[in-house]
Amino acid sequence: MDLFLQLLVNGLVNGSHYALLGLGFGLIFSTTRIVHFAYGPIYTFAAYTVWQLAAGSGLPLWLAVCGGILVAAGLGAASYFALYRQLERNNAPPLIPLIASLGLTIVLENLVGVLFGSGVRTLDISGSVHFLGPVFFTSIHIWQVASFVVIALALGFFLRQTRYGRAILAMTDDPEMARVIGINTRRVSYLVFVIGSAISAVAAALILVKDGAGTHMGFHAVFMGFVAVIVGGVGSLRGAVAGGFLVALVESLGLFAIPTDWQASISFVVLFLMIMLRPEGLFSMARR
């Protein structure tokens, strides 16, 4: 029972992380229909930037995180400008942006290695340890959950209450119609690339503090973002959040039955089964 509670809490903490990744990835995907695979290395880039600023240049952590967010947002906008926008102009078939994104992925991933070196980076911060009955958690875990809650609420408010937010929702529903009613879809696309990448930077900074950063971490991250979106149903950000938590819980509670070596595979197997059996997502009927 104690183990179960511990795994449940781990699942919820990781769920916050995956849900955050799902929010950022899902926002870009559902609005622009672009499978932005390079979301992964941009996330890695953010983590290394934060490390560089905090450990290398000695800036306070909060300032370093802001720097990481700025760099990620810039890279997000740049990838739309330099790659996806050009492909849209050529009227490339829908699969081409994804394939090009794979190219961008290996470019950025290796650029991280060239710029920052390829070793694992950790920050010398150890959070305080807390016990709630038999369950163990750290202040970093609390930060992860809290960041997710704040960002999710802020994003929800932004999407519903502001002009640009509503433009994003309109474009998610029907890009053609959005254009017809006079929404500048190019500007909205830039906006979601900036916001989505910024969100990924927050997740990256938290993971850096918690586990450290490695050059290949982005691959897993973008997959988790994709899994969250698929499990939740494309086009629904609430679904992406639910999907993120669900996958994390399956992954965590899966430890009951599956050796640790295989834990990393669980999410891929979940993704595989999900796309096979229910490509429209678990919650597709309850859109938004």
Add this chain to the structure above:
Amino acid sequence: MEYLYHVAVLFCLYAILATSFNLLVGFAGLFALSHAAFYAIGAYATAIMTTSLGMPFPVPMIASIAFAALLSGIIALPALRVSGHYLVIVSLALQVIVLQVIVNWKSLTGGTDGISGVPSFEIFDFALNTPGKFLLAAVPALILCYLFSSRLIRSPFGRALRAMRENESAAQAVGLNILYMKVSIFALSAALAAVAGSLFARYFSYVGADSFSIDETIYILAMVILGGTGNLRGSLLGAAILVAIPELLKFLPLPVDIADKMRLIIYGSVMMLVLVFRPQGLVPEPKGKRAMLVDTEGEDRKADAGWLLEGAHGDQVATVMDGLNLGKRFGGVVAVRDFTIHLKTHRITGLIGPNGAGKTTAFNLLTGFLRPTDGRIELRGEDIAGKKPHELVSAGVARSFQDLRLFTNMTVIENVLVALPNQAGHRVSSLFFKPMHVARQENQNAAVAMAILRFVELDGKAHETASELSYAEEKLLVIARLLATGAEVLLFDEPMSGLDQTTLAEILPILKRLADHGKAICIIEHNLDVINDLCDEVFFLDEGRAMAVGTPEQLMSDPELTERYFK
């Protein structure tokens, strides 16, 4: 010198990988990005069989090929149900899972240490243990793989693959078995990757999971895209360029790990630049007559296409198809309810009604594209529930689409050829075991296809690319392609919409002649003059049900219907 030979061996390996990947990505249009996984499977299978089991050549290579083909076939069955983005992501996940299994199955694969000590090839005590000598194995392997791929592509099967790539539902509608094609091309592509894997293990005498990561798949993909998708020679060129570039980098004074990263950065950049500035690649897929994969010298011969244009019931009027009380619901929406129709030879049946009345849904039900939620469909008295579209085509029911769905990048005659029934060349095994039979049939088919084109008066355009036709010609080609299936029951979805009077006057007699020849015809049409002129019986559909059935005169004299129709 040995260094140059080493580069040449690498080129051979990657040329095999790139051409086999092009089969899947370029010709079949399936972006299943797990090629490096099958490369790995081939390498590991050979390494395990030579080191642990001590098997002599050629057993390990054959086993590698067979194992990769089998495994990919099993995987393909579920994975190829999805398409587009999902297929890309699923196959990337698959690649990760395969590598995880390799790394975690330590007793078999050595885990992260890999397997070393794989013996090189030996021919009568002559060991191929230097790069120069290894070329004696690598070059013939490349040539064989290339010839195999080329045979596959330049055949009726290859033509069918391209048709599937152009439009999957249209390919089904002309009777192609999509599932068979996807699984076989996936398995064959994996088998060829396993050949490269097997050579890899022999050459480096070591296999480790690092060599087969996702980066490797993307590397091979970059070769295919740079060279040009849908062109095998392009893949050779792409492989040559992308193997040579990192070797040139070695002349720059860079630390080793930076050089390795630069290499990957270059591949990624090449891929993006090509996709933005030259998406067709360095050697684009040929178009027009040059793209014809099959010799068409037979096309000028006399051919009797009559058997394709005749019904099977001679002069008598017979009911061949019955839809009984058909119903279709999508969630809560009822698209068709309680719809009963009988299609007879020598008769033209019309479906009219406002947009959204369920006419096209009715077609989809009758041709197996949708499964009815209620009711039965019988063909010559036999229940055909649950049959796939391509099975129905060979049973004698074929349809056209309102939005045409031509194979636009193929020539006019290829559009017709691909639809001809019972082609031995559509089966991979016949290509290699009955090549003469395939060639003979192909010659006859070319003549038959030409005869059908003459029937619709498109023979002058036979070698033009379908995308270059005028709208009216496209409509004629749709009819020609539908006729080529030889089906007895023909369902035309708005064959005459958007045409001017002159073209109408060309198409109307064609449909009448088909009915005279004994076909059972059903058309969806909005033009009431056409309905009046052609149809023996008309169904007026609205809100998913038949509001009225009768001769055109009867329906048009009903004031209530006319009002409904023009509301």
